[in-house]
Amino acid sequence: MPTRRDFLFSGSALAAASALSLKVKAQTTPSPQVQIPDDVVSLSDFEALARKDAPHMAFEYISGGAADEITLRWNRESLDRIRLKPRILNDVSKLDTRVSLFGQELAFPIILGPTAYHKLVHPEGEKATARGAGNANATMVTSMLSTTTVEDVAQAATGRLWFQTYILKDRGYTHDLIQRAEGVGCKAVFITVDSPVVGTRNRDARAHFVLPPELERANLKGMSRTGGNLRPGENDIYTPILDAGLTWKDIEWLRSFVKIPIILKGVLNPDDADHAVKAGASGIVVSNHGARLLDTVPATIDVLPEVAEKVAGRIPILVDGGIRRGTDIIKALALGANAVLIGRPYLFGLAAAGEVGVAKVVNILLTEFKMAMALMGRPSIASIDRSVLWPK
Ligand SMILES: Cc1cc2nc3c(=O)[nH]c(=O)nc-3n(C[C@H](O)[C@H](O)[C@H](O)COP(=O)(O)O)c2cc1C
DSSP states (O other): OOOHHHHHTSHHHHHHHHHTTOOOOOOOOOOTTOOOOTTOOSHHHHHHHHHHHSOHHHHHHHHOOSTTOHHHHHHHHHHHHOOBOOOSSOOOSSOBOOEEETTEEESSSEEEOOOSOGGGTOTTHHHHHHHHHHHTTOEEEEETTOSSOHHHHHHHOOSOEEEEEOOBSOHHHHHHHHHHHHHTTOOOEEEEOSOSSOOOOHHHHHTTOOOOTTOOOGGGBTBOTTTTOOSOOTTOOOOSSBOTTOOHHHHHHHHTTOOSOEEEEEEOSHHHHHHHHHTTOSEEEEOOGGGTSSTTOOOHHHHHHHHHHHHTTSSOEEEESSOOSHHHHHHHHHTTOSEEEEOHHHHHHHHHHHHHHHHHHHHHHHHHHHHHHHHHTOOBSTTOSGGGBOOO
16 A cells, blocks of 8 residues: 555656656655544644645645745734633533534535645645545636636535636636636636735745646636746746736626625725625635735734724625634634634645545544534524623
8 A cells, every 4th residue: 555655756746746857756646545643633644744744835835924934923823822712511412513604504614715726736736635625525727727627626616616716917818717617617706816926935945846847727728828827037026927907996896797605705905895895795804815916914813893893794704814722713703703713724634634634624623623613512503602702
């Protein structure tokens, strides 16, 4: 049976690694039977595993944040600082984790957020992620920057699929891409609105991160490679692909043809949240992009209460950034979120054990969440409100 490390270094990951002259093992066939060591019991254990096994540049690309990674630390520290306030002797013999979002019922409020380039860490890439998500009954948001086309991800998916895109300079391409996603059954589109330019990613640069030539931005086939490029040239901040000229008018444009719910991802300012509601968004994601763009913006959990106050229940609010424990989900819901997204943890699961690893990450988090609900004396999502937290 192939070892986990053989598995990791097979297929595209092998090619990716060898492109950078990394020392790698022989290519083997991927197998969903890859064993996860039995001492891997939390999401941070998956990170440790990936750190040990994944190609260095891939690990650095995934785990890194912008500049000095201060926001990256804050995302975790702020969650850690919040203290829970349980009730006793509440019947928790049955738990109801269901949530309704955009007219769709989710079995639990944990969603796989959009992340780029899954084939960096696993030869089956987004297809393995989609299967893992399906096996865990989780909704996956597949990224515009996937290494597999949205059509192929949809075909592999056994569960609910949502799509994420940027509004590209090429509006015609953006239009067609969203229609392709709708055509293959994606039930919502996340528009990432926090990236007029990319962030200062020193860790990527130090690790010489590049998308290896044998991996492609599969959804952008047809655009020239330069056209699909996300890196600015030297002494420039603008990229050939991202449109730094976006305004709220572009959201109006989207609404003119998109049939599925539109969710704006990357909201931090309460006034922008209000604007999003007025612009007709079906939801927002309070996100600092996993601390990968603008260093020293606050932790998302710290801005969530003000955003929630402004939105006042008019549309659902999702939040991401540093969610690693079931108790983090309780805190996010208590402070006004309807659901959470995770990014890095499932990529580490994918790196460690393909679809099995992705499903395991979701299952660990869900089990922790249910345990926390029970120990908090809160049997339903509706019962998780501010009263579950000690005042600051
Ligand atoms: C490797 C990586 C790639 C990402 N790619 C995208 C992307 O293509 N589109 C997007 O909207 N967000 C992207 N994100 C941000 C995630 O959607 C999400 O906001 C973030 O990862 C959440 O924080 P967490 O990783 O701490 O859970 C990416 C994040 C990571 C770590």
